[in-house]
Amino acid sequence: MRRLLALLLLAAVCGQLAAHEMKTALTKVLFNQRSGNIEVMHRFYVHDAEHGVKQLFDKGADLLNSEQTQHTFSRYVSEHFALTSLSGDAINLTLIGGQLDGRFFWVYQEATIPTGLDGLRIKHNALQALWPAQVNTVNVEGRGEVKSLSFDNKTGWQQLSF
Numbered sequence: 001m002r003r004l005l006a007l008l009l010l011a012a013v014c015g016q017l018a019a020h021e022m023k024t025a026l027t028k029v030l031f032n033q034r035s036g037n038i039e040v041m042h043r044f045y046v047h048d049a050e051h052g053v054k055q056l057f058d059k060g061a062d063l064l065n066s067e068q069t070q071h072t073f074s075r076y077v078s079e080h081f082a083l084t085s086l087s088g089d090a091i092n093l094t095l096i097g098g099q100l101d102g103r104f105f106w107v108y109q110e111a112t113i114p115t116g117l118d119g120l121r122i123k124h125n126a127l128q129a130l131w132p133a134q135v136n137t138v139n140v141e142g143r144g145e146v147k148s149l150s151f152d153n154k155t156g157w158q159q160l161s162f
Contacts, residue, residue: 022048023133027081027124031113031142040093040109042077042126049073049105052127063105070105074098077107080126086119086159119161128153 022045030039044052046063053061053073061069074097083091096108124136132153140147143162151158 023127023131023135024048025124025126025134025136027136027138029083029120029122029138029140031140033142036113037110038083038091038093038113040081040083040111042081042107042109044073044077044105044107044126046100046103046105048127052076052130055130064100070098070100073105074107077126078109080124081109082123083111084121084157085114085117086121086161088121089114091120117162119159121157121159122149122151123157124151125153125155 024045025048026043028039028041028043030041032039050061050063053063053069053076056076057072058069061072063069063073074095077098078093078095081093083093085091091111091114093109093111096110098105098107100106120140122138122140124138126136127134128136128151134153136151138149138151140149140160147160149158149160
């Protein structure tokens with residue numbers, strides 16, 4: 001009987017842990033020389049994104065079944081991520097859209113690669129006003145070695161050179 005109770009308790013705790021937000025997001029900024037574009041791919045856990053839209057916009061939001069909710073979250077992410085040149089010239093990203101993919105929700109943006117770009121200034125604060133523990137990691141690829149930056153609720157703009 002004790003083993004059964006211990007097993008049930010363990011299953012309940014594991015289920016609760018799996019249901020909690022991860023409070024992390026991963027973004028890839030890819031310099032695609034073939035297309036001439038900077039391609040930005042943000043990956044959020046569906047659970048985080050779903051809870052985020054419910055708390056930020058509408059308690060009845062349904063990320064899994066509503067294209068409007070998916071668009072709202074995609075727009076929100078695009079408004080909380082920015083790129084500039086090292087001199088501060090904005091790189092205007094176009095929101096391509098978002099999509100569900102298993103336990104992840106992806107948001108896509110792109111911009112033409114500016115000529116003479118020798119580095120980036122990056123800001124990424126999606127979900128951080130809601131959850132101070134949110135960490136957004138950005139990997140920059142396609143300009144030499146992969147470079148990574150992490151953004152927490154105390155991090156503003158960061159920069160890197162190529």
